[in-house]
Amino acid sequence: MRLETETVRTEILDPRAGHARRSLTLEVRTDPLTGHTARVLHDVELFPEASEDLAALARRTRPGCPFCADRIEQATPRFPPEVVAEGRIRVGEAVLFPNLLPYGRFASVSVYSPRLHHLEPAGITPPLLRDNLAAQRAFAIATRRAEPASRWASINANYMPPSGSSIFHPHLQGSAGSQPTTMQRILAGVTPDAWGDYLDTERRAGTRYIACTGRVHWLAAFAPLGPGEVRAVAPGISDVVGLDDGVLDELAAGTSALLALYARLGRPSFNLALYGCPGSWLSLRVMHRSPVRAYYRSDVTWLERMHLEAAVSLAPEDVAAAAREVFP
């Protein structure tokens, strides 16, 4: 498999150096699986430092939080009995219930724990994440049983305002329905052979490959969808309902390590998506978002929003090198 990159050179007369001529370069890379292109900028930093005190934000948002232990029973919806007999799904400390704002036929929210309103990424431990993912797997199984046509399942997360999260209390979101999302449709077109070729190619190249944790491969995306993006691929598994406990443990441990890395980089806000893809292989994508601060610079500009193309200033090879340091 060829990993295509084109180096683009441009010149400016730089005001920071008396308007002397200065050469700048960037790469335009093509994702070999999806055809998406991405721009990797050299020698720049797109983000300001984080400035928001997360503990203060936690204090401000705790009064009235519907996901905290003293309100969750009254303030969150329940599933009808034909979907989930008990109304909500509980695994360990995780509690899963329907989303008040449905983005699909079945939509769920699952908090890591009603007692953990303030849970920073470094505190999202493998057991907390595993139990929450297990609750989402149970939701996918329940909705499939209730409605077999709901075969497009995914597990997702927004964390902190830059990611699109509207409620501070950390949680995952699940989705299941008869319609794939655009990305699920694209990924469903990736054959198992193409996935295998991709993993072989990246393993040989080595610079973006992070680890194999058993049955799950972890690597920095060659042409990322966003900053700091890491992918995990579970060969032979296509669906959220097909995740066994061992793979769930691997996904939890690897993701927990990545979130701690993002926090260390001063980028606690993140998105993740675990895409179920009938006929293809299940994959996870995790990326960090803009630093949490008032009047922050969004990492989603005209390029990302209107052209579906990310510009990143941290090279995927540097993401992989940093992730290898912290990986379990």
Ligand SMILES: [Zn+2]
């Ligand atoms: Zn809360």
